[in-house]
Every structure is written in C-alpha cells, then in structure tokens.
Amino acid sequence: MRTPWRRSAAALVLASLTLSACTGSTTPTPDPGDTTPPSIVSVTPASGAVGVAKDSNIVVTFSEPMNQASAQAAFQSATLGASTITWNASGTVMTVNPNADLMYTSSGQTYSFQITNTATDLKGNPLSNPTSATFKTFRQLSATLPLKASTVGEISNTFAVNSVSADVVVGDLANNTSRRGFFGFDLTGLPADLNPVNVLAARVRMYVNTPIVGTPFTDLFQSCSGSFCLFQGKSVVMEHVAYGNTIAGSAYGIAPLSADLRGLTDETPCSGLVCLFVGTSTGWNASDISAWLKDDLTNRAARGNLSEVRLSFPKDTNGDNAADNIAVSNAGATKAQLVVTYLMP
CATH class of the missing domain: 2.60.40.3710 (Immunoglobulin-like)
Structure with a gap:
C-alpha cells in the first residue's frame, strides 16, 4: 500500500515533466539539414x-x-x-x-x-x-586621317587667304604682315558609331620644311631672362578651332574652342636632359590632340565631320622688316595627317 507522501512525490515528478515539455527545455528534434543546391x-x-x-x-x-x-x-x-x-x-x-x-x-x-x-x-x-x-x-584599330583640301591654307593679319600653296607659312614676312596656318582633318575615315570615350590617342603629324626662315623661335617669342631660358623648348602654338568646310579670312582671329594650347614638337624620341630642349624643328613634328578629337566627335554633325587646328607664334610679328617663319608642307607624302588609335566592339 502506497503512503500518501509517496503519492504526492509521484504527482510532483509528473507535473515537473509536463511543465518541462511545455516550456521546450527538452532536447529538440535534429534539423534534417539544407538540401537546396546553390545556383x-x-x-x-x-x-x-x-x-x-x-x-x-x-x-x-x-x-x-x-x-x-x-x-x-x-x-x-x-x-x-x-x-x-x-x-x-x-x-x-x-x-x-x-x-x-x-x-x-x-x-x-x-x-x-x-x-x-x-x-x-x-x-x-x-x-x-x-x-x-x-x-x-574591344578591337584596337588605327586610322590615318587626311586633310580636307578646302580647309587648309594660311591667312594674313589683313585677312587675305592663301589656300592653294604647297606650303603653309606660319610667322611673319619682310613687310611685317603675319601668317597663321589652318588645317582641317577629315573624320569620315572613322566609324560613324565610334564612341568618343574610346579614342585612345590622336596625334597630329606635320612636316616642317628646310630651311626655317629667319629666327622665328627667337623673334616671335616673348623675351625671357635667367638660366631657365636655356631649358625652354620653343614650339609653334597649336589651337583647337572650328571654322567650317572652307577657309575664310575671318578664321584668322576666330576664338579657339578651349584655352588648351598645344605645342608642335619634334617627334624624334629623346631621353634624359635632351628632352628639355625639344621644340618645333625641321622634319616631322607631332602633337597629341586626343581631347580635341573627342570633343569633335561629340559634336561631329555640327562640325561637318572635321577636326580643325590653327598654328601661330606667340607674337604675330616683331616689326623688324625681316621674315621669320616656318613652312609646313602641304604636298605629297609630307602632308599633315591625324593618326588615331581607337576601340570598337
């Protein structure tokens, strides 16, 4: 026969087990695991x-x-x-x-x-x-773009145009009139869908004939003093302009498209201190105009599929009744050219 205290103890144990089950304190059922494959x-x-x-x-x-x-x-x-x-x-x-x-x-x-x-x-x-x-x-491609004949020539400070000469004269003449040179490159050789950002390089090449007349790199530059002058490579100045499909006298003073000026310098490789003296010289000279070409491609239709530049010296004339100029070839194999490297899908 069970005594009353034994029956009470059994009831307490049963109640405790029941309470534990309700509160989740027992060991849970094992997780069957993740069987979903990744993708x-x-x-x-x-x-x-x-x-x-x-x-x-x-x-x-x-x-x-x-x-x-x-x-x-x-x-x-x-x-x-x-x-x-x-x-x-x-x-x-x-x-x-x-x-x-x-x-x-x-x-x-x-x-x-x-x-x-x-x-x-x-x-x-x-x-x-x-x-x-x-x-x-991307495909990396290259094109050598020619001049458009109607956009090439020289203009004097009296706005007279010479668009047929075999050489384009830049500098001044013995009568103290000045000459600026104009060159327009035909962009139709580039794909119509070329994205301007995919232009890797655009290099203008121009051939300066021998001899250089007078001393334009002295007389048509501002004077300088001190040892720094020894290290200046002097170059004709190139500006980015847009004057249209034909050259006209008004282009002489047309505002450049940006304040960015470029030099036209000897493209012969150099090294070390020799590079400090590089400027415009006879023979082939070059200048990178990648940023200008990208801008021309962005405005391709408005600018008539052209990329145009103007050459001049810092001083139009020094008024000494002596000619100081260079002649840029516009004939045969030494005509100016624009060499473009670009990417296409």
Whole structure:
C-alpha cells in the first residue's frame, strides 16, 4: 500500500515533466539539414559579350553563401592567366581580377572560363547550374586621317587667304604682315558609331620644311631672362578651332574652342636632359590632340565631320622688316595627317 507522501512525490515528478515539455527545455528534434543546391544568378561579362574593357573583372553572383575554397577551385580558365579572387562580406559574390590586363587586338582577344559543379554551398550541396562563358575584348584599330583640301591654307593679319600653296607659312614676312596656318582633318575615315570615350590617342603629324626662315623661335617669342631660358623648348602654338568646310579670312582671329594650347614638337624620341630642349624643328613634328578629337566627335554633325587646328607664334610679328617663319608642307607624302588609335566592339 502506497503512503500518501509517496503519492504526492509521484504527482510532483509528473507535473515537473509536463511543465518541462511545455516550456521546450527538452532536447529538440535534429534539423534534417539544407538540401537546396546553390545556383549561379549572374555572370559578367556575359557569355558572348564583345567590346569588354581590358581592366574588366569576372564577377559571379551565387544564390546563397558559398564554400569559398570550393568555388574558387571550381573556377577554371586557360586564357585569363593568374588572378586574384575576392568575395563580398556575405560570401555570395566572387570577383576574379586577372593580375595582368586583358589584351586588345585588331580582331578582339577571346577569353573563356567555366565554373564546375564542384562548387558547393556551406552545407556541401553542389552547384546546380555549372556554366561556361566566352567573351571578346574591344578591337584596337588605327586610322590615318587626311586633310580636307578646302580647309587648309594660311591667312594674313589683313585677312587675305592663301589656300592653294604647297606650303603653309606660319610667322611673319619682310613687310611685317603675319601668317597663321589652318588645317582641317577629315573624320569620315572613322566609324560613324565610334564612341568618343574610346579614342585612345590622336596625334597630329606635320612636316616642317628646310630651311626655317629667319629666327622665328627667337623673334616671335616673348623675351625671357635667367638660366631657365636655356631649358625652354620653343614650339609653334597649336589651337583647337572650328571654322567650317572652307577657309575664310575671318578664321584668322576666330576664338579657339578651349584655352588648351598645344605645342608642335619634334617627334624624334629623346631621353634624359635632351628632352628639355625639344621644340618645333625641321622634319616631322607631332602633337597629341586626343581631347580635341573627342570633343569633335561629340559634336561631329555640327562640325561637318572635321577636326580643325590653327598654328601661330606667340607674337604675330616683331616689326623688324625681316621674315621669320616656318613652312609646313602641304604636298605629297609630307602632308599633315591625324593618326588615331581607337576601340570598337
């Protein structure tokens, strides 16, 4: 026979077990685990992409946080070369940054990569949609653009135009009249859909005939003093202008399109201190006008498919009744030209 205190103790134990079950303090049922496989949400550059920039990265976005070591091992490419791989904080975006820039070629360089199903999520589920992709970089092209004959010539400070001379004279003559030179380059040799930002370089080349008449690089420059003058390379001044399809006297004093002035300097390579003396000389001279060409392409229709420049000296004349000038060739193989390097998809 049970005593009353034993029946009370049993009731207390039963009540305690019941209360524990209600409050959830017992061991929970084991989690069956995550069995949903991860997937690739997006890849850039996309497969089939063309016109990919040389500094582009490959960016892979996954549907959930990944086992990073497995995903990196699953990324394979025989063309990209050594790369640095980084992740976002949540482990869902993998960025592959090639250690060397991608290459541009005349036909576009082809690159490919794949991501295999050995990539897993944090629970070990394999990738559900392994992928491969191929893309091409921009094509790097070059064009040598000629002058448009109707835009070439010299104008005096009396607004007289000489547009037919074989040489374009820049400087002053013995009668103390000055000459400025004008050159318009025909842009129709560039693709109609060329994006101005894809101009890599634009170099004007002009040939200065022998001899240089008088001393224009002394007499038509402002005087200077001190040792610094020894290191000045003196150049004829080039300005960016727009005067239209034909040369007219009014172009002599037309306002430049910007305050940016360029020099026309000897294009022969130099090194060391010798470069300090580089200025305009006889033979081929050059100047980079990439920014000007980009502006002309932006305003291509309004400017008649032309890129135009004006040459002058800092002083139009020194009034000494002696000629001081250079002659820029406008004949044969030494005509001025604009050499453009650009990118196309």
